[in-house]
Amino acid sequence: MSNTENIQINKILVVGLGLIGASLCRALKNNQKYDKVLGYDCDRDVTNYALKNNYVDEVSLDLKKGINDSDLIVICVPVHQIKYILNIAKDYFNTEKIFTDTLSTKNTILEFMNNNNFLDTKNFVLSHPMAGTEHYGIKNSKSDLFFEAVTFISSLVDLNLDNINKVKNMWESLNCNVVLIDPKIHDEYLAIISHAPHAISFALSKNTNTQYLSKKFPEINLKGSLSGMTRIANSEPEAWASIFKDNRSNLTKYIDEYLEELGELKSMIASENDDALVSYLKKSKPIK
Template identity: 30%
Template sequence: MVKKVYIIGLGLIGGSIALSIKQKDPSIHILGFDINEDQANLAKRIGAIDEIATKLFPDLSSVDMIFLSTPVQQTTQIIEQLKSEQLKKDVIVTDVGSTKVKIVECANQHLNGKIKFIGGHPMAGSHKSGILAAKPHLFENAFYILTPSQYVTQNDVDLLKSVLEGTKANFIEMTPNEHDEVTGVISHFPHIVAASLVYQAKNHEEQFPLVKRLAAGGFRDITRIASSSPSMWRDILLHNKEPLLHLFDEWISEMERVKAFVANEEADNLFSYFQYAKNYRDGLPEKQKGAIPSFYDLFVDVPDYPGVISEITGYLAKEKISLTNIRIIETREEIYGVLRLSFQTERDRELAIDCINKYCAYETFIM
């Protein structure tokens, strides 16, 4: 039975894990540490943790489970240091990193059979960061990948799942290699592509000054993941080097194939290329959270006149529906609606659609 949990890193992910644990089982005592003392104090104030650790490794002899909610580089460093700490026999240690091979290899190398390390990756996030953005339902319906190390039993995995039951996540077990290959395809490499598209736009801005202004519409939307933390993605790419190098080769080959279609004016092949991509993309699950955090956007077709934003937000406020972002779209090619509203959850977006239909005749669209 788990009575005491220690969470290192009290940002969005660590804080949300803490809140989900407390919501499901308030009797579990949560000790928390963050390098930012203000974050730790806020975590205590909002009830995410019961006690603040004043140093990275306090007395851990009574702790049943340790969560490492830190960047991947720091996670491996902490794992190496844990082997020298006095820990409870059979303590379960887990992390939340976006790569798994190097982390689990580090655990296999430095932790003995008394310490059960289970790699973890909750595939959820938010537009915001920090403990104040943490929510107990952040991981609801999201995939939560578990990659056990060599000393772990199924009972250990089941115990971790039981503590995380309050997240309401969908747990999937796989090997570290499988995890890194899959996330490389559907998360890591797309971030590289998004960043490269931004670089391409920037390189043409001097010749065509309107590039930046015209990129305010669909281009800004399809490259929004390029705004993610540079230090985090630097570490992720270095930790997932081998799968990504293979994906680079595949991507270059794919671009050469399309380039040849264009150069040779192969109309049928170009049509088939885009048709297949459309069919596959349209067949992707709409309501299932994936490796890249979902953006719950709603486009509203409103006339662009003074006061329209306050009109819409007034209706939403009246129905107590929270927004995370709002923007007027200038470049609307292939985007229906002049106003884009962003929400924290799909449920909030659904409520917003009902609200707008209730109070006004503006059309709403989901892309």
């Protein structure tokens, strides 16, 4: 029997109180399934804001103490900060504590576990709720951000099923739709459905800015196709730079495929073959 099998989840510590972490705290507080929701962030102004607005029951100013006082720890920091958190949390791997995360890529976590001989860790469940907006920071958090969000859960080698279920139950208590997936397939899939669209949006927005269209026609960014396609380019640059770098092998492969596809479309537009262009556009309609 696992040493976590009879452990009940009463206290949850959320590490990182940005958009995702603060929204998670608010959602957990609202559903009242757990006795206490604790929050940790390296920015004291952020923890004060969380406490003042009742997003958390308590704040922890010391991460190790916060982990020690909690049953389930949810890591909600950006990719470029995850190694720092894991280096502190590793003393609690393979204990009665349960860890999970919300990262959009799993490569850095898997590398850390592999390089430090923690791949047999049985109390770390990889999670990724497909939720968010182009806005960021605690002041943009939403208590219903995770409602009906698809949430991927991945396991390390020989992960304890009871731990998976405890993490799964937490997400389902927030009305998330949980999907089990291999972590490497997760990163491949996210490159297609999330990371590449963000990269394309950033590139399109930058090109538009270069053309000075925003200054000539300010209303161009308010409505229409361009606004719809560049909305997510307002996302936090530092966070997305770290996501792009962490999933670079999958992302660059898909960008190459996209450029090839765009080149084919460009050739058809330049040609005299109208039927071929219409046929291409018909085949491009989203599958529902």
